[in-house]
Amino acid sequence: xxxxxxxxxxxxTQEEELRIIDDGKNIDLSKIPFKMNxxxxxxxxxxxxxxxxxxxxxxxxxxxxxxxxxxxRRAIAMGSKDGILIESNETIHDPALRALAxxxxxxxxxxxxxxxxxxxxxxxxxxxxxxxxxAGKMGLSYASMVIGIDAIENGYFVLxxxxxxxxxxxxxxxxxxxxxxxxxxxxxxxxxxxxxxxxSKVERKIMKFNDYAGSGDAVxxxxxxxxxxxKGGATMLTGEVDAQCKELLEILxxxxxx
Amino acid sequence: xxxxxxxxxxxxxVFEERNLDAIGIANLAGKDAYLLIPxxxxxxxxxxxxxxxxxxxxxxxxxxxxIITGLITKIMDxxxxxxxxxxxxxxSGxxxxxxxAGKMGLPIITDISGYEKNGDIFFKSYYSDKVxxxxxKTKESPLILTVRxxxxxxxxxxKGKQAEETxxxxxxxxxxxxxxxxxxxxxxxxxxxxxxxxxxxGRGVGNKDEIPKFEELAQLLKATISGSRPVVDKQWLPKERxxxxxxxxxxxxxxxxxxxxxxxQHIAGMxxxxxxxxxxxxxxxxxxxxxxxxxxxxANKIRDKLKDIIQGG
Numbered sequence: 001x002x003x004x005x006x007x008x009x010x011x012x013t014q015e016e017e018l019r020i021i022d023d024g025k026n027i028d029l030s031k032i033p034f035k036m037n038x039x040x041x042x043x044x045x046x047x048x049x050x051x052x053x054x055x056x057x058x059x060x061x062x063x064x065x066x067x068x069x070x071x072x073r074r075a076i077a078m079g080s081k082d083g084i085l086i087e088s089n090e091t092i093h094d095p096a097l098r099a100l101a102x103x104x105x106x107x108x109x110x111x112x113x114x115x116x117x118x119x120x121x122x123x124x125x126x127x128x129x130x131x132x133x134x135a136g137k138m139g140l141s142y143a144s145m146v147i148g149i150d151a152i153e154n155g156y157f158v159l160x161x162x163x164x165x166x167x168x169x170x171x172x173x174x175x176x177x178x179x180x181x182x183x184x185x186x187x188x189x190x191x192x193x194x195x196x197x198x199x200s201k202v203e204r205k206i207m208k209f210n211d212y213a214g215s216g217d218a219v220x221x222x223x224x225x226x227x228x229x230x231k232g233g234a235t236m237l238t239g240e241v242d243a244q245c246k247e248l249l250e251i252l253x254x255x256x257x258x
Numbered sequence: 259x260x261x262x263x264x265x266x267x268x269x270x271x272v273f274e275e276r277n278l279d280a281i282g283i284a285n286l287a288g289k290d291a292y293l294l295i296p297x298x299x300x301x302x303x304x305x306x307x308x309x310x311x312x313x314x315x316x317x318x319x320x321x322x323x324x325i326i327t328g329l330i331t332k333i334m335d336x337x338x339x340x341x342x343x344x345x346x347x348x349x350s351g352x353x354x355x356x357x358x359a360g361k362m363g364l365p366i367i368t369d370i371s372g373y374e375k376n377g378d379i380f381f382k383s384y385y386s387d388k389v390x391x392x393x394x395k396t397k398e399s400p401l402i403l404t405v406r407x408x409x410x411x412x413x414x415x416x417k418g419k420q421a422e423e424t425x426x427x428x429x430x431x432x433x434x435x436x437x438x439x440x441x442x443x444x445x446x447x448x449x450x451x452x453x454x455x456x457x458x459x460g461r462g463v464g465n466k467d468e469i470p471k472f473e474e475l476a477q478l479l480k481a482t483i484s485g486s487r488p489v490v491d492k493q494w495l496p497k498e499r500x501x502x503x504x505x506x507x508x509x510x511x512x513x514x515x516x517x518x519x520x521x522x523q524h525i526a527g528m529x530x531x532x533x534x535x536x537x538x539x540x541x542x543x544x545x546x547x548x549x550x551x552x553x554x555x556x557a558n559k560i561r562d563k564l565k566d567i568i569q570g571g
Binding site: 011013014015016017018020027038042093094095096099123124125126127128129130131132133134135136137138139141142143144145158160161162163164165166167168169170171172173174177180183184187217218219220221222223224225226227228229230231232233234235236237241242244245246248249251252255256257258 | 318323327353354355362363364382384392393437438480511534548553554
């Protein structure tokens with residue numbers, strides 16, 4: 001089974017403060033570390049596991065700046081056969097524009113595949129729309145929130161999708177198809193520095209986003225950034241750690257749970 | 259005035275409350291609300307929408323993006339096009355919305371949690387609610403939206419008259435994708451929804467080796483351990499401990515969140531707790547907006563200090 005996996009390099013902002021700059025026009029990511037999008041990490045692992053079991057190959061593809069090469073190296077270290085960078089130095093916010101470029105790339109380069117994997121969403125824009133848009137455009141079958149692949153039969157996946165509150169649905173889906181992989185579907189393998197170094201020796205192709213962008217017009221436009229609305233917020237416990245902890249324990253006592 | 263086509267979410271006979279958010283944003287945007295729903299005995303306040311379009315089909319068809327896209331395309335071809343097609347920002351909602359957008363080449367904005375009528379501007383979350391992007395469509399065309407549950411339900415109001423009803427022909431299954439069954443998560447011994455005091459852990463605790471140290475603290479505090487999605491995904495905690503939309507909804511007396519930044523899927527699962535206390539390194543973490551008390555600091559340091567104090571005296 002040949003699988004194309006789309007991977008994205010994203011800012012890891014969980015523990016970082018994000019600043020809006022330039023009068024709301026931009027956000028400052030200059031001091032923030034970057035990494036492979038969590039969901040894509042699970043998607044690569046799932047694809048590699050399938051290929052290890054059934055044969056075939058995994059090709060990792062990333063749209064982004066030259067620095068996105070690092071997520072391709074990681075995907076190769078995890079077991080992808082090769083990596084392709086579709087280079088774009090501008091941030092693409094519109095998932096329609098991103099998916100159309102992927103569509104054009106696949107057609108123009110005559111990419112062969114049985115399945116296309118994406119992560120359910122990326123941690124930065126959280127659109128969760130690229131995989132579905134691409135499938136709709138290509139006229140392929142589609143499933144998102146894929147949390148378990150139970151069987152791969154000739155021409156079909158039997159898989160489980162996560163719904164809500166612990167409920168899942170089991171479906172049968174025909175290949176070729178697009179699957180958006182949910183986090184937690186597997187345990188992504190550990191990638192060592194040595195592994196990344198070895199992966200660096202595998203040649204990665206570099207293509208130009210503009211060659212696939214079509215008219216290049218986004219159908220939606222991000223006009224400005226804003227911070228979330230403040231909702232009153234918490235009473236902050238201040239002072240030394242010792243004083244903060246004592247106050248916290250007082251609160252627990254007052255609430256009658258400790 | 260145009261109309262908004264709302265694709266309802268129904269699960270095992272229940273019309274989900276999150277549909278109200280889709281109705282709410284249609285009202286806010288000044289569109290008539292047309293509700294698309296499978297035929298069945300669903301409990302809906304018919305005064306909240308302008309039209310109910312019943313489809314002669316079973317519920318599982320509304321879980322299939324290929325089938326629903328076919329149906330919506332038919333509706334759009336046979337009558338005036340809606341100005342918006344609105345889904346819930348849920349597992350099925352995003353699946354159908356993105357597929358429909360790709361099939362029809364329409365603009366899509368997902369996870370909408372705010373709207374400004376003046377300028378027709380939609381607010382969507384970036385980076386787990388640390389910032390929001392304000393979006394507009396760039397040309398005249400129907401717009402596809404998924405809306406965040408809890409964001410617009412207050413705008414779903416009684417219109418004082420019963421909605422008009424129509425029924426459209428059924429849908430049949432397709433070979434490309436078919437529903438087999440619903441699968442329930444396995445029931446286990448622990449039920450975090452019954453706990454009075456939850457000590458809930460997030461990615462901010464750093465790594466798996468820290469978990470036993472929190473379990474010691476939980477024992478000292480007589481608290482039950484729960485966690486956020488990333489911690490469960492990384493298998494630091496078992497799935498039955500997960501709080502949030504894809505896990506459990508909890509309402510303990512005290513919810514002590516350590517190292518959790520507060521993605522909306524998590525907030526949705528714990529915001530009704532009686533008292534929320536949050537510990538996080540980032541003073542701007544969204545969870546502080548929902549917490550009653552907060553400490554800006556390292557979860558592990560606070561944990562160790564709490565243990566010292568309790569054991570010392």
